[in-house]
Amino acid sequence: MDLLSNLLLGVETAFSAWNLLYCFIGVLLGTAIGVLPGLGPVATIAMLLPLTFGLPADTSLIMLAGIYYGAQYGGSTTAILVNLPGESSSVVTMLDGYQMARQGRAGVALATAAIGSFVAGTIATIVIVLFAPPLAGLALEFGPAEYFSLMVLGLIASVVLAHGSLLHAFGMIMLGLLLGFVGTDVNSGMQRYSWDIPQLGDGLDFAILAMGMFGLGEIIGNLGSSMTRDVNTMKISSLMPTREDFRRMVKPILRGTAFGSVLGILPGGGALLAAFGAYSLEKKLSRNPREFGRGAIEGVAAPESANNAGAQTSFIPMLTLGIPSNAVMALMIGAMIIQGIQPGPSVMTEQPALFWGLIVSMWLGNLMLLILNLPLVGLWVKLISVPYHFLYPCILVFCCIGVFSLNNSTFDLYVMGVFGVLGYLFRKLGAEPAPMLLAFILGPMMEEYLRRALLLSHGDPATFITNPISGVLLFAAATLIVLVLLPTVSRSRGEAFQDEA
Amino acid sequence: MARNARTAKLSRRCVLAGAVALGASLSLSGANAQAYPDRAIKLVVPGTAGGGMDVMARVIGDRVGSILKQPVVVENKPGAGGNIAVDYVAKSPADGYTILIGQIAHFAINPWLYSKLSFDPMKDFTPVILLADAPNVMVVNAESNLKALSDVVTAAKADKQGMALATPGNGTISHMTAELFQKTAEIKFNHIPYKGAAPALTDVMGGRVPVMLSSVPTALSQIRAGKLRPIAVTATKRSPALPDVQTIEELGYPGFDAATWYGFLVPAGTPADVVAALNTAANEAIKADDVREKVLQEGGDVIGGTPEQFAQAIKRDYEKWGKVVQDSGAKLD
Numbered sequence: 001m002d003l004l005s006n007l008l009l010g011v012e013t014a015f016s017a018w019n020l021l022y023c024f025i026g027v028l029l030g031t032a033i034g035v036l037p038g039l040g041p042v043a044t045i046a047m048l049l050p051l052t053f054g055l056p057a058d059t060s061l062i063m064l065a066g067i068y069y070g071a072q073y074g075g076s077t078t079a080i081l082v083n084l085p086g087e088s089s090s091v092v093t094m095l096d097g098y099q100m101a102r103q104g105r106a107g108v109a110l111a112t113a114a115i116g117s118f119v120a121g122t123i124a125t126i127v128i129v130l131f132a133p134p135l136a137g138l139a140l141e142f143g144p145a146e147y148f149s150l151m152v153l154g155l156i157a158s159v160v161l162a163h164g165s166l167l168h169a170f171g172m173i174m175l176g177l178l179l180g181f182v183g184t185d186v187n188s189g190m191q192r193y194s195w196d197i198p199q200l201g202d203g204l205d206f207a208i209l210a211m212g213m214f215g216l217g218e219i220i221g222n223l224g225s226s227m228t229r230d231v232n233t234m235k236i237s238s239l240m241p242t243r244e245d246f247r248r249m250v251k252p253i254l255r256g257t258a259f260g261s262v263l264g265i266l267p268g269g270g271a272l273l274a275a276f277g278a279y280s281l282e283k284k285l286s287r288n289p290r291e292f293g294r295g296a297i298e299g300v301a302a303p304e305s306a307n308n309a310g311a312q313t314s315f316i317p318m319l320t321l322g323i324p325s326n327a328v329m330a331l332m333i334g335a336m337i338i339q340g341i342q343p344g345p346s347v348m349t350e351q352p353a354l355f356w357g358l359i360v361s362m363w364l365g366n367l368m369l370l371i372l373n374l375p376l377v378g379l380w381v382k383l384i385s386v387p388y389h390f391l392y393p394c395i396l397v398f399c400c401i402g403v404f405s406l407n408n409s410t411f412d413l414y415v416m417g418v419f420g421v422l423g424y425l426f427r428k429l430g431a432e433p434a435p436m437l438l439a440f441i442l443g444p445m446m447e448e449y450l451r452r453a454l455l456l457s458h459g460d461p462a463t464f465i466t467n468p469i470s471g472v473l474l475f476a477a478a479t480l481i482v483l484v485l486l487p488t489v490s491r492s493r494g495e496a497f498q499d500e501a
Numbered sequence: 502m503a504r505n506a507r508t509a510k511l512s513r514r515c516v517l518a519g520a521v522a523l524g525a526s527l528s529l530s531g532a533n534a535q536a537y538p539d540r541a542i543k544l545v546v547p548g549t550a551g552g553g554m555d556v557m558a559r560v561i562g563d564r565v566g567s568i569l570k571q572p573v574v575v576e577n578k579p580g581a582g583g584n585i586a587v588d589y590v591a592k593s594p595a596d597g598y599t600i601l602i603g604q605i606a607h608f609a610i611n612p613w614l615y616s617k618l619s620f621d622p623m624k625d626f627t628p629v630i631l632l633a634d635a636p637n638v639m640v641v642n643a644e645s646n647l648k649a650l651s652d653v654v655t656a657a658k659a660d661k662q663g664m665a666l667a668t669p670g671n672g673t674i675s676h677m678t679a680e681l682f683q684k685t686a687e688i689k690f691n692h693i694p695y696k697g698a699a700p701a702l703t704d705v706m707g708g709r710v711p712v713m714l715s716s717v718p719t720a721l722s723q724i725r726a727g728k729l730r731p732i733a734v735t736a737t738k739r740s741p742a743l744p745d746v747q748t749i750e751e752l753g754y755p756g757f758d759a760a761t762w763y764g765f766l767v768p769a770g771t772p773a774d775v776v777a778a779l780n781t782a783a784n785e786a787i788k789a790d791d792v793r794e795k796v797l798q799e800g801g802d803v804i805g806g807t808p809e810q811f812a813q814a815i816k817r818d819y820e821k822w823g824k825v826v827q828d829s830g831a832k833l834d
Contacts, residue, residue, distance in 0.1 A: 046549065046550040046577070049550050050550075050559070050575075053559070139703065140703060140706055140707035141707065142703075142707075143704060143707055143709045144704070144709070184671075184833065186670070186671065186694055186695070186696055187671070187694060188671070189614070189671035189672055189694075189831060189832065189833040190832075190833075191833065196617055198580070198581040198584050198585055198588065198619065199580060199581070199585065201580065201581035201582070201584070202579075202580050202581060321703075321706070321723075321728075322722045322723065322726075323699050323702060323703055324699050327549075330549075330699070331549075331550065334550070334555060334556055337556050337718070337798075338556050338559065338560070340795075340798065342721060342722045342725065342798070343722055344721075344722025344723055344725070344726050345722070345723070345726035345728065346722060346725055346726050407577075407578065407579060407580060407585075408576060408577065408578055409578070409580070409585070448696065452693060452695075455665070455691065455693055456665055456693065456709060456710065458662045458691075
């Protein structure tokens with residue numbers, strides 16, 4: 001009853017001509033800018049934020065939300081087509097998406113991402129409508145001990161991500177952890193590995209690292225191998241998913257959505273964990289795990305759905321508690337303050353039109369994305385058949401613009417250059433950068449939560465087991481280790497390795 | 502080495518100042534004394550777009566721009582506790598076209614926390630105007646049995662291992678306020694630093710940390726929603742956004758003052774008439790009702806005044822917080 005009238009109010013707000021228009025403009029701008037390599041949702045929103053200052057509050061937030069999904073989706077497009085993650089969670093999409101593109105199935109990968117995102121967005125919106133207030137409580141249940149255990153589980157699962165040598169994966173994870181140490185220690189304020197360079201005081205930026213390792217590394221590698229790219233010569237076999245593809249993507253999409261909806265609510269790394277948790281799960285459940293990393297459609301469908309569901313439910317703590325769960329939500333809160341709205345629990349009661357309008361517009365925005373992107377799939381795919389000598393300078397320029405726009409700092413460009421060379425070296429050595437990036441993100445968070453949990457417990461490590469949620473998560477992590485060590489699993493891993501060699 | 506670098510910088514500054522002075526005198530001698538500003542002004546924000554300082558910079562900058570009839574363009578330079586932005590402005594031409602919106606942390610706390618700063622906050626800047634203050638507030642979970650400041654002090658004294666207190670980070674004004682209060686009230690907190698206010702708020706609302714020192718706007722919506730209980734305001738003046746909340750000074754700690762502020766500064770050597778023009782425009786901007794309303798929403802109030810008054814405020818706080826930082830033993834490098 002109440003819900004129905006609230007939803008009606010939301011529909012009324014979201015479907016007003018202006019809001020529809022701005023939602024569309026937001027989605028369009030977001031996709032257009034997000035699809036440029038190196039520009040993820042955070043950079044895109046930060047750039048376009050001033051555009052919304054002159055708009056009414058509801059219109060402005062609806063437009064920003066549109067930019068967010070648009071940029072998120074655009075980021076997946078570059079991940080699939082040119083192996084460049086616009087943000088942390090598309091690292092996972094890249095693993096199989098880019099392989100699909102190399103096999104001439106870029107269109108299928110893009111369509112899968114679009115469909116997966118839409119389904120996930122729809123389900124996550126329903127979750128928000130029905131459960132936003134009770135779910136908000138979940139975010140408060142998670143303290144440092146719980147987060148630490150969740151990250152442990154995530155990091156162990158990330159070993160499963162790697163295909164190929166376990167030793168290489170382990171080494172890359174260690175390297176990622178070390179790189180994560182760069183910057184100011186949260187607890188003591190000590191600067192670590194910053195060599196008195198103030199720009200390193202806040203640590204390395206994920207986007208810079210990823211663009212160097214993947215973008216530049218890929219370009220150098222391709223230039224070194226031959227001047228014609230395999231994608232060029234490969235016939236683009238199909239644009240749209242086949243019946244078989246659809247059959248294979250249904251379950252991964254649903255499982256990914258479930259993962260994403262739950263983990264997206266947790267501030268701090270939830271959406272990322274969702275994307276690769278969903279990927280690892282699919283790999284475990286699949287009858288052909290060795291397809292993963294070589295263009296398995298499940299490996300695109302699951303993380304993309306998890307990603308988008310998480311993006312949607314990350315609005316829950318922001319809207320119901322006024323707590324931003326990621327950098328994008330922090331920007332949205334800034335936008336609210338500029339509009340004169342006090343973010344927090346009162347938004348729902350004092351601004352019902354805004355609150356419900358925004359939620360309805362989430363679904364609308366996702367629908368627009370689908371309509372906008374399915375026809376564009378053909379165009380995007382053509383983009384990668386642009387010859388080397390045109391495409392790569394463009395990618396380089398956009399990478400540079402993207403990196404520069406993060407902090408308005410030229411220093412960041414040099415950092416990207418250094419990681420470009422490193423990325424090339426790792427390619428040559430056959431060491432995959434994906435586990436490194438995940439460790440790079442999770443490592444510092446793990447350390448922060450571990451030490452905070454111990455500070456709060458006055459140094460008593462029992463806190464990780466006596467907290468029920470934390471205990472269960474650690475138990476799951478231990479189970480996972482046992483599973484990895486079990487003979488059957490390790491045999492299949494060995495086979496995969498031989499297969500690769 | 503460091504000395505050499507400084508001399509080199511100084512001489513570069515002298516050259517620049519000379520060049521600007523020459524330019525100014527040339528333009529003054531021209532037919533129309535077409536005065537500052539004749540092009541867009543860059544306002545450098547030491548923080549990300551959408552962050553707390555960014556909002557105020559845009560609101561005030563926009564108005565200053567319309568008064569001076571030139572656009573004021575906000576440029577965000579986050580990083581290293583704001584030092585990157587401050588350093589950038591310190592090394593910009595002293596012509597009034599690059600302004601910094603600086604906070605107490607950059608000028609009174611960071612110089613003591615970082616032993617190797619690439620700029621001298623006292624010598625490299627000319628203060629323009631103290632725009633507004635922004636008080637902090639001590640909050641507890643609304644269901645906590647800590648009802649008043651005296652409860653917090655009693656509980657902290659009783660807790661031999663130290664009562665946990667959350668702040669948005671090491672070396673922030675909240676952290677230093679906690680250090681100052683520990684000393685004043687003769688108690689010991691177990692300081693739990695976070696990366697920003699949001700995760701700290703989550704732990705206080707989730708009941709894992711009993712007390713937090715926060716900026717007013719961050720805590721305000723949670724206070725109004727009844728999730729957090731305000732205990733005391735850290736400035737000597739109550740916050741207009743929380744008129745019923747007493748100050749720490751009122752609650753029996755005379756002289757306790759941990760107010761924070763933000764203002765415009767330009768590189769040292771900026772011509773006096775340019776500083777005066779900026780000061781007049783900014784004074785007018787913050788008196789506008791809609792601008793002031795935004796400042797009030799942030800929990801503070803506008804201040805304004807002359808460049809000299811701002812310079813005195815900086816000097817006073819530089820010395821005061823220097824003592825607190827040194828007593829606390831905090832270091833950030």
